[in-house]
Amino acid sequence: MPVTDPATAEPLCEVADAGPEEGAAALTAAAVAQRDWARTSARQRSDILMRAHRLLLAEVERLSLVMTLEMGKPLAEARGEVAYAAEFLRWFAEEAVRLDGGYLPAPTGGSRFLVARQPVGPSLLITPWNFPMAMGARKIGPALAAGCTCVVKPAEQTPLSMLALADVLRRAGVPAGVVNVVTASDPGAVVAPMIADGRARKLSFTGSTAVGKLLLEQCARTVLRTSMELGGNAPFLVFDDADLEAAVAGAMLAKMRNIGQACTAANRFMVQRGIAAEFAARLTERMAALPMGRGTEPGVVVGPLIDAAAVAKVTALVADARARGAVALTGGEPLAGPGNFYPATVLTGVPADARICHTEIFGPVAALSIFDTEDEAINRANDTPYGLVSYLYTENLRRGLRVSEALDSGMVGLNEGVVSDPAAPFGGVKESGLGREGGLVGIDEFLETKYIRVAL
Numbered sequence: 001m002p003v004t005d006p007a008t009a010e011p012l013c014e015v016a017d018a019g020p021e022e023g024a025a026a027l028t029a030a031a032v033a034q035r036d037w038a039r040t041s042a043r044q045r046s047d048i049l050m051r052a053h054r055l056l057l058a059e060v061e062r063l064s065l066v067m068t069l070e071m072g073k074p075l076a077e078a079r080g081e082v083a084y085a086a087e088f089l090r091w092f093a094e095e096a097v098r099l100d101g102g103y104l105p106a107p108t109g110g111s112r113f114l115v116a117r118q119p120v121g122p123s124l125l126i127t128p129w130n131f132p133m134a135m136g137a138r139k140i141g142p143a144l145a146a147g148c149t150c151v152v153k154p155a156e157q158t159p160l161s162m163l164a165l166a167d168v169l170r171r172a173g174v175p176a177g178v179v180n181v182v183t184a185s186d187p188g189a190v191v192a193p194m195i196a197d198g199r200a201r202k203l204s205f206t207g208s209t210a211v212g213k214l215l216l217e218q219c220a221r222t223v224l225r226t227s228m229e230l231g232g233n234a235p236f237l238v239f240d241d242a243d244l245e246a247a248v249a250g251a252m253l254a255k256m257r258n259i260g261q262a263c264t265a266a267n268r269f270m271v272q273r274g275i276a277a278e279f280a281a282r283l284t285e286r287m288a289a290l291p292m293g294r295g296t297e298p299g300v301v302v303g304p305l306i307d308a309a310a311v312a313k314v315t316a317l318v319a320d321a322r323a324r325g326a327v328a329l330t331g332g333e334p335l336a337g338p339g340n341f342y343p344a345t346v347l348t349g350v351p352a353d354a355r356i357c358h359t360e361i362f363g364p365v366a367a368l369s370i371f372d373t374e375d376e377a378i379n380r381a382n383d384t385p386y387g388l389v390s391y392l393y394t395e396n397l398r399r400g401l402r403v404s405e406a407l408d409s410g411m412v413g414l415n416e417g418v419v420s421d422p423a424a425p426f427g428g429v430k431e432s433g434l435g436r437e438g439g440l441v442g443i444d445e446f447l448e449t450k451y452i453r454v455a456l
């Protein structure tokens with residue numbers, strides 16, 4: 001199947017297009033390798049992951065160029081993603097040797113309980129195109145550290161970054177059969193049989209909520225353990241008492257990282273009335289000045305969106321908001337081709353019923369509205385089926401903590417525009433997902449707890 005450069009809409013190369021047979025072969029390889037891999041020492045697994053960490057950093061220029069070509073993000077961001085991916089491998093290399101267990105007396109006496117943690121088994125890992133390497137490393141790192149083999153299915157738009165990561169892992173010493181990458185143009189046809197097969201023991205998925213729900217239904221049939229990192233609709237609240245310059249800088253990060261194509265992207269900006277006009281003016285000045293172009297060109301911040309459908313979606317959302325009274329302070333119309341370019345856009349006066357407030361924009365559009373009271377801000381922020389991340393800016397510590405606790409999301413950025421960190425538990429509530437990746441709990445997703453009762 002072809003891999004396309006979103007900046008030119010030209011094909012870059014072709015990769016293998018797997019069908020159900022290749023999927024089954026990959027699962028067989030993972031199932032066969034599982035026992036030996038689980039028996040390796042934690043230190044061996046840790047050393048391999050640490051070598052892969054170093055290789056990724058040593059090869060950052062080549063890997064980031066591959067990522068920019070197939071995905072479009074500016075080179076500086078691609079370098080950042082390679083480093084972020086490498087950091088997941090280092091973090092889980094460190095976690096591999098720190099698994100704990102338990103030894104407890106039975107309350108009734110006479111027996112002892114040993115509590116051990118074992119790898120869950122062969123794992124299916126499905127990743128999206130927006131962070132084509134980091135989302136893989138965030139799953140492969142803990143899976144390998146825990147002693148699980150895996151079949152990885154990258155997004156059809158961005159197979160190259162995952163193939164490159166698999167090549168690095170192989171050179172770092174991952175044995176044959178432990179990491180198997182399946183690239184496919186028809187993901188459903190390959191994945192559904194692997195879920196139904198019964199040999200996979202875990203599905204870890206990052207992608208849209210719609211596909212996540214479909215996979216949860218499929219997993220119910222074989223009671224497959226799942227982790228789900230799904231879509232978001234992040235509110236970004238700016239209170240009157242915020243440090244305005246910090247809030248604008250945070251807004252730029254929360255909105256423009258990955259050209260707005262992040263599950264953590266600020267989707268709904270809500271600004272308290274007293275500073276709303278000033279915030280909009282400063283944000284507009286910064287957004288309007290962002291250089292747009294191919295991600296490989298020096299200085300570019302706004303690269304292309306992933307495909308023509310993404311441009312059409314953003315265009316329709318902005319048109320709907322404007323039809324309902326929103327005003328574009330900058331941007332607001334797609335660029336003519338070639339390539340899938342949409343400019344950095346600021347909309348003010350976006351009414352709550354506009355589709356853009358209820359849909360993951362996945363593009364460089366900041367939708368602004370005004371609030372008056374703290375309660376109103378919290379209620380509107382929580383008025384969504386999603387709950388991945390929320391952002392708020394205030395210099396009042398009490399308000400900051402009060403609102404952080406009241407926000408219905410798995411993560412909160414309090415005076416911070418980026419929350420992602422391999423050392424922190426990443427994940428959402430409500431329809432944004434199940435489970436956490438990274439942090440001290442990330443490896444738990446790939447471990448089963450076994451209790452052994454021992455007669456004394």
Ligand code: NAD
Pocket residue numbers: 126127128129130131135153154155156187188189191192206207208209211212214215228229230231232262263264360388428432433
């Ligand atoms: P997507 O759901 O379309 O695709 C994600 C993956 O699922 C791809 O590998 C795709 O091939 C595969 N897939 C699609 N249909 C499938 C099917 N029927 N059966 C099995 N696999 C299938 O999402 P996307 O457009 O690639 O990614 C964007 C979405 O991912 C956004 O909603 C974004 O919020 C979300 N995301 C979430 C996180 C998170 O950590 N919560 C991180 C990044 C992206």
